[in-house]
Amino acid sequence: MKKNVLIIGAGGVAQVVAHKCAQNNDILGDLHIASRTKSKCDAIIESVREKGAMKVAGTFEAHQVNARDTAAVADLIRKTGAQIVINVGSAFVNMYVLDACIETGAAYIDTAIHEEPDKICETPPWYANYEWKKRDLCTEKGVTAILGAGFDPGVVNAFARFAIDQMDEVKSIDIVDINAGSHGKYFATNFDPEINFREFTGTVYYWEDQQWKETSMFASGHKWDLPVVGPSQAYQSGHDEVHSLATNYPQADVRFWMGFGDHYINVFTVLKNLGLLSEQPVKTAEGLEVVPLKVVKAVLPDPASLAPNYTGKTCIGDLVKGTKDGKDVEYFVYNVADHKEAYEEVGSQGISYTAGVPPVAAAILVAQGEWDAKTMKNVEELDPKPFFTQLDRIGLPTRVLVGGLKGEDKAWTEI
Structure with a gap:
């Protein structure tokens, strides 16, 4: 103890x-x-x-x-x-x-x-x-x-393990993170801007066909229809949990998807194209050495300051596909959280x-x-x-949907 x-x-x-x-x-x-x-x-x-x-x-x-x-x-x-x-x-x-x-x-x-x-x-x-x-x-x-x-990484890893434990063989793990909330600011990140942007400016690595593959941010998108938050556009992103799950379940394809709106993508693209998301130092005309990414972080809202006016919900979960008793099966293991409720409880x-x-x-x-x-x-x-x-x-209850694969129609059952 x-x-x-x-x-x-x-x-x-x-x-x-x-x-x-x-x-x-x-x-x-x-x-x-x-x-x-x-x-x-x-x-x-x-x-x-x-x-x-x-x-x-x-x-x-x-x-x-x-x-x-x-x-x-x-x-x-x-x-x-x-x-x-x-x-x-x-x-x-x-x-x-x-x-x-x-x-x-x-x-x-x-x-x-x-x-x-x-x-x-x-x-x-x-x-x-x-x-x-x-x-x-x-x-x-x-x-x-x-x-x-x-949560991701973390809870989503546990979601994957739980679903895989119900199967004879796992074929794929798709982690989907959708924030359907609104903070009311022109532009802001939900956690440390420096860490947030670093995730999206480098190579997007994912595990497929038992090998590492590469793409770039916003190059691979998919619309996911999730519980509570509904249809949401998400893009493949590089993320921590892909790297441990791919090591522990090398037979499975492992991908991470994060939801983004057009406004975020537009602002991100401008900042990146201007070089303002670089982690490498540059010198100003006055001879000051600055890191552009840290300057951007300094002028954006502190993520903690978003809390009082944040509304809406998040849905984060794993779609895990595999087989059980010779039949295809899939699990969607997920959580739904509410911004306003979180603020009222813990600020x-x-x-x-x-x-x-x-x-x-x-x-x-x-x-x-x-x-x-x-x-x-x-x-x-x-x-x-x-x-x-x-x-x-x-405060974070787990929900589970299970069903067979029937083309585009999923015979989901909540358990």
Whole structure:
């Protein structure tokens, strides 16, 4: 059994994590949150207090730390007595925080793959470039490290595992992420603009015919008719979970699809064509060195600021096709979330909510021993059923449709 949680990061997702940890502090114990800017952590704790989120009286403290300083993070883990670290900081800090957990023995949970600031869309599989290099060390030291435990990656990996467990053979996994909400701004991204744009400016890798294939952003589109949100246009995108699922289920085609409207595509295309989405530094006429992508991030709305006026719903799920008893079968495993409901509960919009609830569910399972693997795991390598139970209990219920393949007509049954 593990107790006491340290949250790394202080953005919109961290706010959700903080509220959900507070709502479950009878299980998780003392709570701590740290980032470079302590005042942001203080504000999150204040929002927890304002909403009376602490289930039982207990500790919730803020700290300042540079998460790219492994020694400093390790010192903070020891100081706080944290046995579980939930890393929802920038994707640039993963390896530093992971190393601190390996050094101290704390369990490590993150929600996205590690990235280096000057590199985009490296050679697949992406996890092999960074996190997986530490797997043997985690095993040797008995350290639990759960990778990509947000929604996508994370819950969608569990969706895939659940569907595959019902089949004799899996043929394809298509992950579909549709945000049918509206934030009312001219243009904004739902999470860190820098990370958001980096996903879309590089090569789109997908796994098909048991090999890596490449396309470019917005080159491959499909209209998906999903529950609640209805027909929605989505495009193949490069994404973290494709890389672990392709490794664990190499016989299956694995693709990721994200919904975009024409306005987003138009603005993105202009920014990219002007060179404003580049991660490489340039010099201004005044001799200042700037990174265009960071300038764009600075002028766009903070994703956390979108929450008060966000309306509408999200639908994120996996369409998994395979065979059972010699017959074709398909499962659509999904969740629907509501932006307004998320804001009313935790003060964040729905995208942050879907990303922030799952790592807390994972932390609860680690605390209770069910997911305390004492090695490194991607989510699909763990039993999905207790994960679904916790997700349902703390705000993200799983829904399942099952049916045979009948051309364009699907005989779906909800289970």
